[in-house]
Amino acid sequence: MDLIKIGKFIAGLRKDKNLTQESLAEKLYVTDRAVSKWERGLSLPDADKMLDLCNILGINVNELLNGEKIDMKDYEKKTEELLVEMAKKEETSNKKLIMNMWIIAITALLFYIGIIIVSAMALEEGPLLGTIICGSTALLVIVAFYAFKLEVETGYYECNKCHHKHIPNYFVAMICPHINLTRFLKCPKCHKWSWSKKVMTK
Ligand SMILES: [Zn+2]
Incomplete structure (x- = not known):
């Protein structure tokens, strides 16, 4: 925080309002020495005087602490730019998520088909083949549910x-x-x- 800049800002606004250090001090129930100290950048107004001071000078606390007026148009423009940027980021990451979902789902399905074909050709009918088919089917269902959840949430x-x-x-x-x-x-x-x-x- 630049106390000198803030002090000059206060002094400038006070003069614009045709106020003397004494009359400003009176309005805020402080001594004119306090006002003089603020304007020379030797101290900041106490927190409980800040809002009243801002009201009298026609600024907000943000502007007071920055030591300059902030253009509302700039404010809105900056906020808007930030929102657009955030929306773009969200869109990109969501598209990636959906893409990943498809990759996972398709890989799982191909893997599943592969396992079924290979084990059906290589193994005799029996408990081992049954276990492999049941196990990989269960796995596919889990992956499908996960992909579904991802899709709904994105x-x-x-x-x-x-x-x-x-x-x-x-x-x-x-x-x-x-x-x-x-x-x-x-x-x-x-x-x-x-x-x-x-x-x-x-
Ligand atoms: Zn509706």
């Missing part, structure tokens, strides 16, 4: 009627009809059923 479903974006619970997502990543869902906002598209950002 991004949002956008209601086709009111464009509200939401995440359905697993049970609903599992039993509802779907085509690719688009699911027939009931919107929690407008309570209408519609084909809800998968979107990557809110």
Whole structure:
């Protein structure tokens, strides 16, 4: 924090308001020596005087501590840029997640088919073959569920009627009809059923 800059800022604003050090001090119930010290950068106003001082000078605490006015347009623009950047990052990472989901699911399925074929050709019918088939089927179900969970949790479903974006619970997502990543869902906002598209950002 630059006390000298803050002090000059206070002095400048005080003069703009046609206030003397004495009259400003009076309004804040402090001594004019205190005001003089702030303006020379020797001390900061106490926390309990800061808000009143800001009100009198027509600034906010952030501006006071920065020692300069912050343009509201810049503020909004900066916030907007930050939000756009965050949304982009979310979209990229969600696309990656969905991609990984497909890779995992397809690899698991190919692996499963491979194991079944190889063991059916190499092994006699019996308990060992049964165990291998049961075991790998169970594994495939687990992987499929994991991929499904990943898919439901990634991004949002956008209601086709009111464009509200939401995440359905697993049970609903599992039993509802779907085509690719688009699911027939009931919107929690407008309570209408519609084909809800998968979107990557809110
Ligand atoms: Zn809706």
